[in-house]
Amino acid sequence: MSIWEYANPKKFIATTTPLVPWVMGLAIACLVVGLVWGFFFTPDDFRQGSTVKIIYLHVPSALMAINAWFMMLITSLIWLVRRHHVSALAARAAAPIGIVMTLIALITGAIWGQPMWGTWWAWDPRLTSFLILFLFYLGYIALWEAIEDPDTAADLTSVLCIVGSVFAVLSRYAVNFWNQGLHQGTSVPVATGERTVSDVFFVPLVICMVGFGVLFLGLVLIRTQTEIRARRMKALEARMRS
Amino acid sequence: MIALLRRDLALAVRAGGGFGLGLAFFLIVVVLVPFGVGPEAELLTRIAPGILWVAALLAALLSLDRIFALDFEDGSLPLLATSPLPLEGVALVKGIAHWVTTGLPLTLAAPVLGFLLNLAPSAYLWLLLSLALGTPALSMIGTFGAALTVGLRRGGLLMSLLVLPLYIPTLIFGAEAVRRGADGLDPSTSLLMLAGITLGSFALLPFAASLALRVNLR
Numbered sequence: 001m002s003i004w005e006y007a008n009p010k011k012f013i014a015t016t017t018p019l020v021p022w023v024m025g026l027a028i029a030c031l032v033v034g035l036v037w038g039f040f041f042t043p044d045d046f047r048q049g050s051t052v053k054i055i056y057l058h059v060p061s062a063l064m065a066i067n068a069w070f071m072m073l074i075t076s077l078i079w080l081v082r083r084h085h086v087s088a089l090a091a092r093a094a095a096p097i098g099i100v101m102t103l104i105a106l107i108t109g110a111i112w113g114q115p116m117w118g119t120w121w122a123w124d125p126r127l128t129s130f131l132i133l134f135l136f137y138l139g140y141i142a143l144w145e146a147i148e149d150p151d152t153a154a155d156l157t158s159v160l161c162i163v164g165s166v167f168a169v170l171s172r173y174a175v176n177f178w179n180q181g182l183h184q185g186t187s188v189p190v191a192t193g194e195r196t197v198s199d200v201f202f203v204p205l206v207i208c209m210v211g212f213g214v215l216f217l218g219l220v221l222i223r224t225q226t227e228i229r230a231r232r233m234k235a236l237e238a239r240m241r242s
Numbered sequence: 243m244i245a246l247l248r249r250d251l252a253l254a255v256r257a258g259g260g261f262g263l264g265l266a267f268f269l270i271v272v273v274l275v276p277f278g279v280g281p282e283a284e285l286l287t288r289i290a291p292g293i294l295w296v297a298a299l300l301a302a303l304l305s306l307d308r309i310f311a312l313d314f315e316d317g318s319l320p321l322l323a324t325s326p327l328p329l330e331g332v333a334l335v336k337g338i339a340h341w342v343t344t345g346l347p348l349t350l351a352a353p354v355l356g357f358l359l360n361l362a363p364s365a366y367l368w369l370l371l372s373l374a375l376g377t378p379a380l381s382m383i384g385t386f387g388a389a390l391t392v393g394l395r396r397g398g399l400l401m402s403l404l405v406l407p408l409y410i411p412t413l414i415f416g417a418e419a420v421r422r423g424a425d426g427l428d429p430s431t432s433l434l435m436l437a438g439i440t441l442g443s444f445a446l447l448p449f450a451a452s453l454a455l456r457v458n459l460r
């Protein structure tokens with residue numbers, strides 16, 4: 001028994017199909033509890049008023065936007081090393097979710113920034129690096145779409161993902177060097193354990209972050225299954241034609 | 243490797259087109275900018291470092307799809323892949339050849355175009371230096387992009403989409419170096435970072451490019 005057994009598409013589908021309703025149920029429960037608690041049962045911030053509540057969408061989506069790319073990096077590496085098709089398909093499945101998370105983070109950020117900073121957009125390091133991340137996702141998805149042969153596409157996108165990761169990190173630091181900005185530092189630093197968000201806001205925020213994480217997991221599972229089935233259908237069609 | 247480099251350079255020079263085209267493009271972009279933003283000298287002085295860098299970057303981008311496409315079409319790329327020279331070496335040489343045919347002329351032409359944009363006098367040296375340090379990275383990153391998209395029919399546009407985000411760090415440090423030079427500040431941090439990106443690209447990207455080439459030739 002090893003984790004690589006799930007690299008078998010059949011086994012993967014058989015195992016994940018009963019899991020999906022539970023995962024999605026948990027995601028919906030977390031999001032409903034977190035968002036309702038966050039939106040209606042937390043006090044307004046004394047300076048930001050009720051706009052502070054955008055945090056419950058903004059921070060979790062930003063978190064997942066980065067982690068989705070990270071997951072794609074890992075699955076790409078697994079594909080290149082061990083040639084498991086499920087791994088490549090999971091990377092493909094995660095990309096559109098990642099780009100949507102990036103967009104949510106950017107848009108909620110703009111909506112939040114307008115009343116707080118008086119501007120929809122600023123060339124701030126954090127904002128800029130998210131825009132760059134968005135471009136990376138765009139290129140990655142475009143490369144997947146452009147190549148017909150699935151194995152070639154998986155190989156090339158994996159290489160792009162790895163090189164892109166290096167340059168994305170590089171861009172992050174370059175952008176920091178380029179401009180000091182409006183955006184505050186991280187509110188929930190994992191390493192130090194200190195945080196600048198008070199407990200009233202923090203608990204629902206954590207629930208929302210968990211909810212977004214589980215939602216991402218559920219969506220990736222569903223989309224990976226879809227990709228596997230689409231691949232099977234193509235194989236069947238090819239067999240019927242021949 | 244030397245023979246391949248010579249061949250590529252000879253092809254680039256004799257085929258015309260690509261060699262001068264990048265330079266012409268560079269010139270045209272720089273000429274267009276004053277029409278777009280107006281002819282005030284102070285404004286041009288302020289934006290000149292950035293414009294020169296962006297224009298050089300776009301000019302380098304323009305000729306990227308020629309790196310592998312011609313060899314792929316006439317079948318010499320599979321020959322190169324089966325030659326005793328490792329494919330990583332081929333990718334490296336292709337990157338160097340691209341730099342010699344586009345990056346180097348762009349670097350040398352940039353100060354002349356700097357006059358057109360009223361670049362601050364103290365910035366010329368740094369413009370030359372930053373382009374000389376930074377354009378090799380552009381060529382090598384571009385070689386990787388070209389290797390990724392070599393098998394595609396409409397690869398050019400897709401390649402720009404893939405390559406441009408990878409150019410961002412180089413652009414930031416390059417333009418920053420010139421800007422600091424123009425303001426009389428010390429640009430050495432940016433230049434060091436630029437050199438680091440270039441050396442890093444030359445050390446690592448040939449491997450990624452050759453991996454992509456192998457996949458595309460499979």
